[in-house]
Amino acid sequence: MKKLLSSVAVIVIAAMTTASAQAVFSGSNEHMRFGIQLGMNVSSFGHEQYGWLAGWNVGGTVLYNTENFIPNSYLRGSVLYSRKGGSASEDAFVHSGTPIVAHDAVYHLHYLEVPVHFGYAYEMDDDLCLLAETGPYFSFRRGGSFRSENVTGYTEHRISGRMHKYYDDLRRFDVGWGLHVGAIYMEKYQLTVGYDWGLCDAVPDSKTYKGSGKNLNLSVNLTVYFD
Numbered sequence: 001m002k003k004l005l006s007s008v009a010v011i012v013i014a015a016m017t018t019a020s021a022q023a024v025f026s027g028s029n030e031h032m033r034f035g036i037q038l039g040m041n042v043s044s045f046g047h048e049q050y051g052w053l054a055g056w057n058v059g060g061t062v063l064y065n066t067e068n069f070i071p072n073s074y075l076r077g078s079v080l081y082s083r084k085g086g087s088a089s090e091d092a093f094v095h096s097g098t099p100i101v102a103h104d105a106v107y108h109l110h111y112l113e114v115p116v117h118f119g120y121a122y123e124m125d126d127d128l129c130l131l132a133e134t135g136p137y138f139s140f141r142r143g144g145s146f147r148s149e150n151v152t153g154y155t156e157h158r159i160s161g162r163m164h165k166y167y168d169d170l171r172r173f174d175v176g177w178g179l180h181v182g183a184i185y186m187e188k189y190q191l192t193v194g195y196d197w198g199l200c201d202a203v204p205d206s207k208t209y210k211g212s213g214k215n216l217n218l219s220v221n222l223t224v225y226f227d
Helices: 004-016
Strands: 032-044 053-065 073-089 104-123 129-151 153-158 173-186 188-204 215-226
Touching: 053 188, 053 215, 073 129, 073 215, 104 173, 104 188, 129 188, 173 215
Parallel strands: 032 073
Antiparallel strands: 032 053, 032 215, 053 073, 073 104, 104 129, 129 153, 129 173, 173 188, 188 215
16 A cells, blocks of 8 residues: 555646646747736725725736746736725724715725736646746826715715825835736636735725725736737
């Protein structure tokens, strides 16, 4: 039995180490590939007073083959325009000690985001390759909006990339870590599901905002690579 298990282990390890990322890189694209990404975000601020909010991301991505250094590996970098945010209710926001929301409030924050991931590719067959990747992201807030509804009615404020007299506590820069898994089909179509943890307080605890929160984001992304 021990010999059988040892043989199975050797076969599995050999299969994993000899499987290549041919379903990702082939022909004239054996070193680098470019693509367009479109995805859906479901994000929050990681605080009990904030709920989840739907958003989106769109941009360009590049795959770089690193098999010469580590078998079956690659680097993926992207430049994305991403809408994240969160929602809150029940007097969640306080300004100078006075609740400004009696019913509902919604943040939409727009970021220019640059994720850089290290990935591993496992070829299932000639057309399908499984992917797993992880790495940091860096993002810069470019704008957004804050909408609230209370007893006096509905209001909306635009948030620019610059400091704002009402929103100067909002962080302009965010950095975090992501973990994504997925597959690529026929060397062209990639589908991934990922989760990103922000490491900075996007909404800090202050006199304006009751409860600090970091960006948390679940995304489903489709990427199409060029030939």
